[in-house]
Amino acid sequence: MTDDDTGTQSLYGRLDPEQVGAFGLKVWQYKQGELVSLMIHLGDRLGIYRTLQGRGPVTVAELAEASGLKERWLLEWLRGQTAAGLIEYHGAENGGEPRFELTDVGAAVLADEEGSVAFAGGAFGYPPSHDVIDGLAEAFQTGVGLSYQRLGPCAAHRTERMLGPWTRQALVPRIIPALDGVEERLRAGIDVVDVGCGGGVALLSLARAFPASRFVGYDPSEHAIEIARERTREAGVDNVEWRVARGEDLPAAPTFDLVVTFDCVHDMTRPDLVISAIRGAIRDDGAWLIKDIRSSPRFKDNLRNPVLALLYGFSVSACMSSALSEPDGLGLGTLGFNPVVAERMVREGGFTRFRMHDFEDPANLYYEVRP
Numbered sequence: 001m002t003d004d005d006t007g008t009q010s011l012y013g014r015l016d017p018e019q020v021g022a023f024g025l026k027v028w029q030y031k032q033g034e035l036v037s038l039m040i041h042l043g044d045r046l047g048i049y050r051t052l053q054g055r056g057p058v059t060v061a062e063l064a065e066a067s068g069l070k071e072r073w074l075l076e077w078l079r080g081q082t083a084a085g086l087i088e089y090h091g092a093e094n095g096g097e098p099r100f101e102l103t104d105v106g107a108a109v110l111a112d113e114e115g116s117v118a119f120a121g122g123a124f125g126y127p128p129s130h131d132v133i134d135g136l137a138e139a140f141q142t143g144v145g146l147s148y149q150r151l152g153p154c155a156a157h158r159t160e161r162m163l164g165p166w167t168r169q170a171l172v173p174r175i176i177p178a179l180d181g182v183e184e185r186l187r188a189g190i191d192v193v194d195v196g197c198g199g200g201v202a203l204l205s206l207a208r209a210f211p212a213s214r215f216v217g218y219d220p221s222e223h224a225i226e227i228a229r230e231r232t233r234e235a236g237v238d239n240v241e242w243r244v245a246r247g248e249d250l251p252a253a254p255t256f257d258l259v260v261t262f263d264c265v266h267d268m269t270r271p272d273l274v275i276s277a278i279r280g281a282i283r284d285d286g287a288w289l290i291k292d293i294r295s296s297p298r299f300k301d302n303l304r305n306p307v308l309a310l311l312y313g314f315s316v317s318a319c320m321s322s323a324l325s326e327p328d329g330l331g332l333g334t335l336g337f338n339p340v341v342a343e344r345m346v347r348e349g350g351f352t353r354f355r356m357h358d359f360e361d362p363a364n365l366y367y368e369v370r371p
Helices: 017-045 048-052 060-067 071-083 104-110 130-142 153-178 182-188 201-209 222-235 271-281 308-323 339-348
Strands: 088-090 099-101 191-195 214-219 240-244 256-262 282-293 353-357 364-370
Touching: 017 048, 017 071, 017 104, 048 060, 048 104, 060 071, 071 099, 130 308, 153 182, 153 201, 182 256, 191 201, 191 271, 201 214, 201 222, 201 240, 201 256, 214 222, 222 240, 256 271, 271 282, 271 339, 282 339, 339 353, 339 364
Parallel strands: 191 214, 191 256, 214 240, 256 282
Antiparallel strands: 088 099, 282 364, 353 364
16 A cells, blocks of 8 residues: 555555554454443343352343343343353253353352452443543543542442442451451440541441441532432441531541541542541541552552553543542542552641551552551
């Protein structure tokens, strides 16, 4: 192929076709991932994974009867899930019908939301609306991102379902006992605030486990607080309350014995101001438990993370966007509150003791901070 005007070979003509083909395949595989993500969302939303869990190999007709869904649609979905490597295919034998199986390993990741820390099916929610995508494109021009409130109720729901399994399974039995003296004080009865509480999974777990203590959740997203309030009504818990409020709105006087911030400091526009507010609101013998994304200060070290591209996608579409949703936002982003930054900022905010915990949570590190 040549250029009509100059007779010189075009860019494509000068390239190795195999290299171009391999790069093109890589790009199209991301498009495939987009559509597989949609199929996972449908499987989660329609309860197909939960119906498949523990059933072993089933025919399409058997799955249709058990799920109440239409057989032809299930067949196409199952074939796609097989192609994606998420469902196992058992070919027809002796004239029988082919069967499809969600293995126990697959169920732990896609179906068992209440019992598995590996559950990931809840991460695949609705795709962003046109308004959100247009807002993100505009942010590249203005520098001002979208808050979690502007990202809408779907974002709040997805975040709560992504973070919920590990919190429900590990917070009370593993994490709280590792903090010096905190479990004993919770059992006796103390005042606890969750700053950036989201849909309330963490605080409700604590409130149920420690009925003598008093809990309050702060979050600027009305959507998230409404989820938390609905879950509280369903759980029948009476020692927790919820406020649509920012971390900067904490009381100025020492009020709380325990502060928790889970997966949210990096989302805040002014985490420095929130840290100062937490220092003012925490009693001198209190503790602050921070959970935030596992990351390194150096980008080249983070490159070892097999889902790093996912984390940066989250950052642009949600975390950094929220952190830059006001003109003076610091914009830490998903990987911005690494251990070095965390220790520096909490010490600058008036705290004197900083201890890092690694609970083998593949996504997060935990920091125990004291005045």
